[in-house]
Amino acid sequence: MEAFFDWFRWLYQETGINLxxxxxxxxxxxxxxxxxxxxxxxxxxxxxxxxIGIVGAWLQGSRLKxxxxxxxxxxxxxxxxxxxxxxxxxxxxxxxxxPKVQNDWGGYEPLLGNFAWAVISLSFFAGSFNVEIFRSGxxxxxxxxxxxAESLGYTRLKAYIHIVxxxxxxxxxxxxxxxxVNLVKTTTLAFAIAVPEMLYVSSQIWSDNVNxxxxxxxxxxxxxxxVGILVGAMNRWERAMKIPGYGSQ
Amino acid sequence: xxxxxxxxxxxxxxxxxxxxxxALADVVDDIKARGKLIVGVKADYKPYGFRDTSGKIVGxxxxxxxxxxxxxxxKLELIPVVASxxxxxxxxxxxxxxxxxxxxxxxxxxxxxILQPNYYSSGTNVLATxxxxxxxxxxxxxxxxxxxxxxxxxxxxxxxxxxxxxxxxGTAESLTALEQGRCxxxxxxxxxxxxxxxxxxxxxxxxxxxxxxxxxWGLAVKHGEYRFYGMMxxxxxxxxxxxxxxxxxKKYGITPTxxxxxxxxxxxxxx
Amino acid sequence: xxxxxxxxxxxxxxxxxxxxxxxxVSNNELHASATELNSDQSPVRRIRSVHVLGLIFVFGVSAxxxxxxxxxxxxxxxxxxxxxxxxxxxxxxxxILISFMSMAIGTLIGACLGILQISLLPPIRLSSKVxxxxxxxxxxxxxxxxxxxxxPFEINIGGLxxxxxxxxxAVIGLSLPVMANVSEIVRGAxxxxxxxxxxxxxxxxxxxxxxxxLIILPQCYKRMLPPWMNLYAILTMxxxxxxxxxxxxxxxxxxxVLAADGRPELLVPIYSFVLVWFFVYCYPIARWTVRLExxxxxxx
Numbered sequence: 001m002e003a004f005f006d007w008f009r010w011l012y013q014e015t016g017i018n019l020x021x022x023x024x025x026x027x028x029x030x031x032x033x034x035x036x037x038x039x040x041x042x043x044x045x046x047x048x049x050x051x052i053g054i055v056g057a058w059l060q061g062s063r064l065k066x067x068x069x070x071x072x073x074x075x076x077x078x079x080x081x082x083x084x085x086x087x088x089x090x091x092x093x094x095x096x097x098x099p100k101v102q103n104d105w106g107g108y109e110p111l112l113g114n115f116a117w118a119v120i121s122l123s124f125f126a127g128s129f130n131v132e133i134f135r136s137g138x139x140x141x142x143x144x145x146x147x148x149a150e151s152l153g154y155t156r157l158k159a160y161i162h163i164v165x166x167x168x169x170x171x172x173x174x175x176x177x178x179x180x181v182n183l184v185k186t187t188t189l190a191f192a193i194a195v196p197e198m199l200y201v202s203s204q205i206w207s208d209n210v211n212x213x214x215x216x217x218x219x220x221x222x223x224x225x226x227v228g229i230l231v232g233a234m235n236r237w238e239r240a241m242k243i244p245g246y247g248s249q
Numbered sequence: 250x251x252x253x254x255x256x257x258x259x260x261x262x263x264x265x266x267x268x269x270x271x272a273l274a275d276v277v278d279d280i281k282a283r284g285k286l287i288v289g290v291k292a293d294y295k296p297y298g299f300r301d302t303s304g305k306i307v308g309x310x311x312x313x314x315x316x317x318x319x320x321x322x323x324k325l326e327l328i329p330v331v332a333s334x335x336x337x338x339x340x341x342x343x344x345x346x347x348x349x350x351x352x353x354x355x356x357x358x359x360x361x362x363i364l365q366p367n368y369y370s371s372g373t374n375v376l377a378t379x380x381x382x383x384x385x386x387x388x389x390x391x392x393x394x395x396x397x398x399x400x401x402x403x404x405x406x407x408x409x410x411x412x413x414x415x416x417x418x419g420t421a422e423s424l425t426a427l428e429q430g431r432c433x434x435x436x437x438x439x440x441x442x443x444x445x446x447x448x449x450x451x452x453x454x455x456x457x458x459x460x461x462x463x464x465x466w467g468l469a470v471k472h473g474e475y476r477f478y479g480m481m482x483x484x485x486x487x488x489x490x491x492x493x494x495x496x497x498x499k500k501y502g503i504t505p506t507x508x509x510x511x512x513x514x515x516x517x518x519x520x
Numbered sequence: 521x522x523x524x525x526x527x528x529x530x531x532x533x534x535x536x537x538x539x540x541x542x543x544x545v546s547n548n549e550l551h552a553s554a555t556e557l558n559s560d561q562s563p564v565r566r567i568r569s570v571h572v573l574g575l576i577f578v579f580g581v582s583a584x585x586x587x588x589x590x591x592x593x594x595x596x597x598x599x600x601x602x603x604x605x606x607x608x609x610x611x612x613x614x615x616i617l618i619s620f621m622s623m624a625i626g627t628l629i630g631a632c633l634g635i636l637q638i639s640l641l642p643p644i645r646l647s648s649k650v651x652x653x654x655x656x657x658x659x660x661x662x663x664x665x666x667x668x669x670x671x672p673f674e675i676n677i678g679g680l681x682x683x684x685x686x687x688x689x690a691v692i693g694l695s696l697p698v699m700a701n702v703s704e705i706v707r708g709a710x711x712x713x714x715x716x717x718x719x720x721x722x723x724x725x726x727x728x729x730x731x732x733x734l735i736i737l738p739q740c741y742k743r744m745l746p747p748w749m750n751l752y753a754i755l756t757m758x759x760x761x762x763x764x765x766x767x768x769x770x771x772x773x774x775x776x777v778l779a780a781d782g783r784p785e786l787l788v789p790i791y792s793f794v795l796v797w798f799f800v801y802c803y804p805i806a807r808w809t810v811r812l813e814x815x816x817x818x819x820x
Contacts (some may be wrong), residue, residue, distance in 0.1 A: 026408055080802035082757040084764075084771065085795050092422070093788040096429045109430040114415070185659035192764065193422075194415040199661065200398075204416065207333050207399040210360055212669050219662050227657040253646065293779035300776045304607045329776070334766055337669065418764070421778035425787045448782075 018211035021218070027205050034201030035222070041118060041197055042184045042226075048123035049183060050176075053130025057168075058160055060135055071131065078128035083121070084189050090121040091193045118190040126183040133179060137172030138164055170241045177234040184227055198222060276345050276474045277321075285324045288314040289344035292329035293419055294441070296501035297350050309497045310348040313368070316493070317346065317484060333399030336360045339471055346470055346481070350438070352401065353467035362472045364481050367465030368494065370508035373402040374460045376427065376442045376451075377434035383457050386410045395423040395432040402462060406436050427454075444503055465508065489516035597789050604777045604790075611770035612797055614687065615759040618769065621691045622759075623752055626698025633699060634706025635732060648703070655700035661761050667693030668765040687769075690762040698755055705747045709740040742816035749809040753802050770794055 005023035012018045021031045059071045078086065095117055098110035112120070141164050149159040169176075191200035199219060206215040280286050290310045291298035298308040306327045318325035328344055335349045339361050352371075353363050375394065377383050390411035396403045398416040407414045415432050417423045420441070427435045435442075439460045445451050468485065470477050488494055489512040495505045595603070636648040655663070671689050675682045713736050721735045763771030774790050 076803060076806065077799070080753070080799050080806055081795050082760040082798055084757075084760045085791055085798065088422075088791050089788070089795060092425050092429075093792070095431075096425070096788075100430060113431070181657070185657075185661075188659045188661045189761075192418060194417050194426075200416070203333065203398060204403065204414075208401070208404045210336060210356075212337060216662070216666050216669060220658060220666060223659050223662055224654065224657050227659075231657060253650075293776045295779055295782060299780040300607070300773075301780070302603050302607065304610065304773075329766070329768065329772075331766060341672070342674075419775040419779060421775060421784060421787050424784040428784055450783075 017214055018209060019214055019218075020209045020211060021205055021215070027209075030196075030201050031198070031205065034196055034198040037115075037195065038187060038197040038226070041115070041122075041187045041190060041195065044119050045122045045126060045183055045187065046180055048119065049126035049130050049180075052123060052127030053134045053176075054165065056127060056131035057134035057138055058157075060131065061138070074124075075128045075131055078125050083125045083186055084192055086125060087118065087121045087189055087193055091117040114190075114193045114195050118187075118193060118195045122183065122186060122190070125186070126179060129179050130176065133172045133175045134168060136175070137168030140171045141167045173238050173241055177231070177238060180234065181227055181231055184230055185223070188223075275476055276342075276471065277477050277480070280321060280323055280345055283323070285326050286314070286318045286321055286346065287326045287328060287344050288317070289328050289330040289335055289338050289347045289349050290314060291331070291349050293331070294350055296444070296503060298329075309494075309501055310350070312497055313488070313493075314346070314348055316488070317481070320480070320484060331399060332397065332401075336469075339469055342471065345477070346468065348468050351466055351469060352462075352464045354401065354464065357401075357467075357469075360472075361469040362474060362478055363467035363469050364478060364485060365467075366482070366485055366489070366512065367467050367508075368485050368488065370463065370465040370506065371438040371440040372460035372463035373406075373436060374439040374442055374456050375434040375436050375458050376445060376454055376456060377458075378427075378430075379453055379455050381433045383434065386458055386461065389433070393432040395426050395435045397423060397437065400437070402436055405462070412436075440503070440506060486516055489513055492517070597786060600781060600786060601789060601793055604781075607777065608770055608773055608790075608794070611768065611773035612794075614767075615756070615762075615769045616801070618687060618691055618694065618759045618762060618767075619752070619756045622694040622698055623755055625691065626695035626755075627702050627748070629695070630699035630702025631706055633703040634710070637703060637707045638710055638732075640728065652700045652703045655696050656704065658697070660694065660697050660758050661764065663696050664690060664693035664761055664765055667696075686765075687762070687767050690759075690765065690767045693765075694755060694758060694762070697758075698751065701751050702748065705744050705751070706740070708747075709743040710736055712743060713739055745816060746809050746813040749805065749812065753805055753809070756802055756805075757798070770797075 008019050008023040012023075021027045056071055056074070059067050062068055091114060095110050095112060098112055100108040101111055103109050145163060145167065146159060149163045154163065187197060188199045190197050191203065194200065202215045202219050206212045288311075290306060290308070292300055292306050294308075296308050298306055298310045301307050306329060311327055314327060315325055328338070330338055330344070330347070330349050332349075332351075335347050335351060336357065338344045339347050347361070348368075350369075351357065351363075353367055357363065375383070375389070381388075381392075383389070386406075387410055389406065392412055393415050394406060394412040396406070396414050396416045397420065398418055400416075403414045403416060406412045414436075415426065417426065420437070423435050423437075424445075426432055439456065442456050446454065446456060468481060470481060492513045494509040495513055498505045498509060633648050633652060636644050637652065639645045639648070667689050668686065671692065672684060674684050710732075717735060717739070718731065721731045726735065759769060760771050762769050763775070766772065771794070774794055778784075778786055778790060
């Protein structure tokens, strides 16, 4: 293993290409942790944003005027403001208002840390787009199907869960995939509130070692690989879920 | 298709890597031909470089930059830089001179040409809550400490003392996080911390640890610019002789640092 | 489920208690919920001002809360923000300029790329597809970083030196994902034109170029408009990323204003202020997009 690392040290001496994140153990550990944090952040946000989308789409069809208005207000707020500023707002403004709990070093800090706020902010951001996507999926379910469900005695909620949602899901899957891929890319913003994800760790490595080019190239390759895997998996899933007779003309 | 995709990607990356840099003539000639001196300064570090309400960058370092421009007889253009890009900009040739609160360290001296004598000095210290009761740097082990992205002391504080560095983009974010209790302290230049502690709002905070890495700051020019280096060295000695640094410190409301006073005496005695 | 005992599950015919889809005939209540969300009549105008008022209320509350921490002889938070507003407005204008230029460059190149994606020659089709997928799948921030650090800061053509300021590099960095997205939009729109159009024009002896330019594209414009405007909204938000790479736009300036003032409690009011501006700029565009979407919906 040392021989492997030594080759990279030699590479630095000879060519000036400095890949410290391979041969230096501190940087290597940091970067692996950063990679893991990115994946954790991305999947948590994916999961939560889909749930928010489903719940939001349900609430949008509610009979109560104010429920609809609140959901609409939430969507417009999150779609029309930059996610970076939303992150700052959540972490510094709302984060500061949280009740303080005693932490392990004897100080008092607000309840939720920066990872939690990043998850909340990004999930709500992606969730607002998902609500619109699910709504368009729900609207694509033919009314005859819903009427049939109703005539069989399904309540609105049961019809939503058992009939409408499965059909709507398949119809809106392409748009949903697009949004989820965007979400994975947007997790890079968490670096602004010091969440130790891959971009943050890379920026620390390149400030310490001034190897900006190498780290940037690595980041580009790593994110393309990550997103590529996700897109591949999503495309597979899309093909498996395809309903004959629906889809692009 | 995937193999072809990989080939295209690899080729494009190689091409990007191999893009070379153009060679420049002597920078002093460039400045005189341009009629403008471009200096990189901080725009978010009061009182060394910060914005006034009209958007102009003012502070101790912009005034020093103006002195240099006056000496060369050209106009001055200030470019805001931050810790993470100031050396890159100098290397690329985007700025001719860097006066950006940069500590003089051997690994940096390899990247850029740091001018001697040093013009300023400060050390690293931590602004901490009194409640934390910190006595020693090792007390930071395992605790979250706020910092600024790109500062060199982040690595030492993180690696040697085992602190968990939580680095933000700007001082406002770090100070707010500190106030909210998200970190036990804020690791930064002691000059900044001393200035903050003079503000009554920070009465519950202290600077308990001994200042480490008391390292002088350096102005920098690009490697190979010997003529400019010579001119700037003379300039710095002149500043120390005339007490310009001490004068600027008083103007911007900070008590003159011991280093500035010492250098002033040293160079005025040499007369 | 069928037992008459359980009256709740049998839908009643009382108009107030039914699902919207049960009785399609009486359109008023059926469409009330849908149109309240989407129409441009007064309910939406009320909602629009309510949204902005809501945001201003949030901003005002945060400023007031921050004000309570201000010591007597310091200027109040609101006054401080008003003093710094001219500088921040310049920064915001810069954001808008970057978004316009990125959109223009990205749309031009992206439209060409999109048309190349439907080319009949496999190499062209393949390479444009690769390019599109590459730029679509990269995070915008990483592309921006890459352009900032990799592009030179000035270009020497012959003896002429052309300066390449930071914000132009940000424009190029942002126009790359825009180009990829526009390419996909164009391709999607072209693919949604029924194949009958292609066949009919071919039987009328149009060349491929004439087909695309005279027959297919004119039908595509309407379909492309709503997703294109949606992309513009996303791009406007993304211009804020340029602050991370050092461009002097509104977020960077907000950070510098905070450093110059030195009071941490100014953080939330200043960023809320910036939030309000973005909302006031983007919300009308969003509503206009919805209107266009409904106007140009293709009845299938």
